Amino acid sequence: MPYTYKYPKADVTVDIVLFTILDNALQVLLIQRRDPPFKGCWAFPGGFVNVTGGRTKQGETLEKAALRELREETGLKGNIYLEQLYTFGRPGRDPRGRVISVAYYALISAHLGANIKAGDDASDARWWDVNSLDEKLAFDHDVILETAVLRIRGKIDYFPQIAFRLLPSVFTAAEFQQVHEAVKGVTFDSSNFRKRFRRMVADGVLVGLGLKKKTAGAPAQLYSLTHHDTHDETY
Amino acid sequence: MPYTYKYPKADVTVDIVLFTILDNALQVLLIQRRDPPFKGCWAFPGGFVNVTGGRTKQGETLEKAALRELREETGLKGNIYLEQLYTFGRPGRDPRGRVISVAYYALISAHLGANIKAGDDASDARWWDVNSLDEKLAFDHDVILETAVLRIRGKIDYFPQIAFRLLPSVFTAAEFQQVHEAVKGVTFDSSNFRKRFRRMVADGVLVGLGLKKKTAGAPAQLYSLTHHDTHDETY
DNA sequence: ATAATAGTGTCTATTAGACAATATCCT
DNA sequence: AGGATATTGTCTAATAGACACTATTAT
Numbered sequence: 308m309p310y311t312y313k314y315p316k317a318d319v320t321v322d323i324v325l326f327t328i329l330d331n332a333l334q335v336l337l338i339q340r341r342d343p344p345f346k347g348c349w350a351f352p353g354g355f356v357n358v359t360g361g362r363t364k365q366g367e368t369l370e371k372a373a374l375r376e377l378r379e380e381t382g383l384k385g386n387i388y389l390e391q392l393y394t395f396g397r398p399g400r401d402p403r404g405r406v407i408s409v410a411y412y413a414l415i416s417a418h419l420g421a422n423i424k425a426g427d428d429a430s431d432a433r434w435w436d437v438n439s440l441d442e443k444l445a446f447d448h449d450v451i452l453e454t455a456v457l458r459i460r461g462k463i464d465y466f467p468q469i470a471f472r473l474l475p476s477v478f479t480a481a482e483f484q485q486v487h488e489a490v491k492g493v494t495f496d497s498s499n500f501r502k503r504f505r506r507m508v509a510d511g512v513l514v515g516l517g518l519k520k521k522t523a524g525a526p527a528q529l530y531s532l533t534h535h536d537t538h539d540e541t542y
Numbered sequence: 543m544p545y546t547y548k549y550p551k552a553d554v555t556v557d558i559v560l561f562t563i564l565d566n567a568l569q570v571l572l573i574q575r576r577d578p579p580f581k582g583c584w585a586f587p588g589g590f591v592n593v594t595g596g597r598t599k600q601g602e603t604l605e606k607a608a609l610r611e612l613r614e615e616t617g618l619k620g621n622i623y624l625e626q627l628y629t630f631g632r633p634g635r636d637p638r639g640r641v642i643s644v645a646y647y648a649l650i651s652a653h654l655g656a657n658i659k660a661g662d663d664a665s666d667a668r669w670w671d672v673n674s675l676d677e678k679l680a681f682d683h684d685v686i687l688e689t690a691v692l693r694i695r696g697k698i699d700y701f702p703q704i705a706f707r708l709l710p711s712v713f714t715a716a717e718f719q720q721v722h723e724a725v726k727g728v729t730f731d732s733s734n735f736r737k738r739f740r741r742m743v744a745d746g747v748l749v750g751l752g753l754k755k756k757t758a759g760a761p762a763q764l765y766s767l768t769h770h771d772t773h774d775e776t777y
Numbered sequence: 778a779t780a781a782t783a784g785t786g787t788c789t790a791t792t793a794g795a796c797a798a799t800a801t802c803c804t
Numbered sequence: 805a806g807g808a809t810a811t812t813g814t815c816t817a818a819t820a821g822a823c824a825c826t827a828t829t830a831t
Contacts, residue, residue, distance in 0.1 A: 738820090
């Protein structure tokens with residue numbers, strides 16, 4: 308049953324740039340495409356937005372589509388925080404026809420990232436260090452990646468949730484610093500960085516748990532987010 | 543000649559939130575719709591993205607579509623700076639069917655905004671003070687407006703181009719301050735604000751022109767942007 | 778002189794950066 | 805004791821906010 312329109316239409320897709328921190332480096336999840344176009348190339352998880360249902364139902368939201376595709380192509384369960392990144396629609400970006408892609412980024416902590424497995428449309432799925440990625444990506448995904456990295460690099464400075472979503476729920480000050488360093492691609496003086504950290508504790512954003520974590524040196528205090536402000540979006 | 547597809551597709555539109563400063567207030571341009579849906583309602587200039595041309599040509603870019611629609615519906619000439627804002631695609635936002643709208647915002651100085659005239663699809667076009675707008679807008683344009691205002695309010699703090707685009711090419715320190723106040727919706731201590739202004743002059747971002755502008759009190763020094771950095775997008 | 782606006786200076790509190798120092802654990 | 809890491813402190817420079825002050829024009 309074909310669909311007929313008076314004017315030509317575009318396809319709308321979502322692409323999801325999923326980040327985590329592994330080996331103290333910012334890593335991004337790529338899927339190896341099983342089918343053309345760009346068969347064999349690495350690309351972000353993503354796919355077509357469901358727009359069926361006629362005038363009344365009209366299909367799923369963009370965000371739901373992104374979450375669905377992310378789950379289908381990675382095996383991840385549960386709610387994963389997504390934020391809309393940018394919409395890419397340059398003519399010619401997809402050889403099959405005009406495709407408008409609404410890109411999202413998502414952040415998960417390393418222990419969640421460990422059990423990723425490739426979905427049906429992919430021959431493989433794995434994490435790549437964003438700083439040593441020299442693969443030629445499918446479509447315009449290289450531009451999307453650059454946009455996403457710039458976004459979280461800029462936003463982490465005034466929106467600490469970026470760091471918290473990349474961390475497990477309990478973490479040390481050093482781990483918090485390492486996440487910042489991995490995202491920004493620079494190193495910080497630990498003394499000065501700790502002042503910011505102490506301020507967050509004093510402001511009630513973080514709470515010390517009294518517990519200690521063993522390290523190669525002195526044991527480190529463990530902290531967690533003081534809940535109640537899980538609803539964010541300050542921007 | 544109808545277009546037939548195997549799967550249903552969405553329409554892709556652009557909407558443009560055009561801002562200026564008039565009467566020391568942040569104002570937004572709205573068009574009164576001549577045709578259904580939302581006939582008679584006020585809405586942003588915008589329209590369908592041209593996606594014709596088959597597999598190879600595929601139509602126009604999103605940004606070109608936004609610029610074209612803005613020109614068609616306002617009579618504005620020349621290049622106007624646009625920045626992509628967010629993509630709105632909730633099912634049901636348009637009663638005609640699934641429509642994904644890529645929203646842009648644009649900024650012009652007041653003297654350009656004076657000669658706006660309604661295009662063919664509109665029965666009227668005029669500026670509205672964003673702080674005293676209580677019209678029910680078409681589609682989800684109320685949400686788009688709120689998103690746009692929040693965006694420029696946040697961005698003007700670290701991206702002074704927002705202010706410069708709302709000003710004529712030559713302006714006084716007081717006018718620069720008034721633009722900030724109109725965008726942020728607060729007043730600033732002129733002494734402290736002027737320190738920021740002086741720093742921009744010292745840093746070579748602005749140049750004093752030596753000329754004076756008459757005011758009700760002492761004449762004010764005129765400044766302009768030190769060019770060469772017209773290519774922005776620091777973000 | 779006075780109203781009105783332009784423009785400067787001063788004090789304090791907050792914050793970032795460079796760098797020194799102390800504390801705690803393991804071997 | 806010595807290596808490794810956690811944790812705190814000190815000095816300086818930059819910046820923001822509150823507020824007092826001077827300068828220049830028109831009437």
